[in-house]
Amino acid sequence: MKKPVIIIGIGELGGEFARGFLRCGYPVIPVTRQTNVETLSQEIADPALVLIAVQEQELHRVLEKLPTVWHDKIALIQNELLPRDWQQFNIPDPTVAVVWFEKKPNIALTNILYTPVFGPKADILIEALNAIGIPTKKLPNKDELLYELLRKALYILTVNICGLVENCSVGELWEKHPSLAIAVAKESIQILAWLSGAKLDEQKLIDGMAEGIADCPNRKCLGRRAKSRLERALAYAEQAGIKTPTLSEIYKNITADS
Secondary structure, three states: OOOOEEEEOOOHHHHHHHHHHHHOOOOEEEEOOOOOHHHHHHHOOOOOEEEEOOOHHHHHHHHHHOOHHHHHHEEEOOOOOOHHHHHOOOOOOOEEEOOOOEOOOOOOOEOOOOEEEEOOOHHHHHHHHHHOOOOEEEOOOHHHHHHHHHHHHHHHHHHHHHHOOOOOEHHHHHHHOHHHHHHHHHHHHHHHHHHHOOOOOHHHHHHHHHHHHHHOOOOEOOOOOHHHHHHHHHHHHHHHOOOOHHHHHHHHHHHHHO
């Protein structure tokens, strides 16, 4: 029997990965809020993988309390994920999947582009994704991973924040409101550059975001966490001393209406 896969956060996305692992013959052990993680890590010190599938706002809390014996087994799949999110917890080399598919309650899985994967346990994640029909790609190095993380973060930030202004599909946003989308994207790239500590190719990232828009144009812009994403982006901009006139104006307008 294969070593088990531990999944922290059995929501819609975690459930899809669980289905893939089970199809590949991996026993799956779910971790819920009631699970004593320290005890579990003593019982299963050497799992095949520890997939952290919690929502992005819960990630730091989970990583802070994660037993060190699991650090070399970690796989991460959150939106807006960047290296600083794991490096601050002395986790040097996790496996990361930049997930472009989404699964919502009572709605069939929607796939956008492919899911790039990088890290020491990449083959396990790719095997599971293949088992449930998700197109994937193994990345060659950390530079490619950083680009894919930034591209996905830019897509999420841009379409969600624009959705607070124009409640339309991503395809309609790009076709009918391109100046808004570009303005939000450019300010978001400045913030992402500060967060990643890297000099970014603005046009390459915008073109990469546009590929995601073109691949699934009917997806709605507005998400449940759009306002919180905007608030977080503005907080980062303030810390970094970045001017964000478009984001600030959007926030001013939506708070004035509430």
